[in-house]
Amino acid sequence: IDPETMTIEALFTMSLGDFPAELRMDGAAENLFWINGSNLWKMNIAAETLPTEPLLTSDAAYLYGLMIDHTTGDIYLSDAADFSQNGTVVRYSASCQELDRFSAGIAARAFCWKR
Secondary structure, eight states: OOTTTOOOOOOOOOOTTOOOEEEEEOTTSOEEEEEETTEEEEEETTOSSOOSSOSEEOOOSSEEEEEEOTTTOOEEEEEOTTSSSEEEEEEEOTTOOEEEEEEEEETOOOOOOOO
């Protein structure tokens, strides 16, 4: 959607059964990221078709949150586990190398930065 004219510039149809969530943009405003099932997807904003392969497949029980650090490019994914115990956040580099993981609260989904 063009933010000035509010017109649709491109429309992408997901496959039946897909549940894309947590749409995010990188710091350069060049790529979109989203989660769908246990996969993290990435698509350049100029792309004319949806990607056919995920950027990353997670071992999470339930991928629930996504954030891209606009300063470092690091990718944060939260696993809600079973929604009744603490979840886990996994931090990846922009090139999808796992950097670390830590415990988070129950059903942790949102992220914020204190700089």
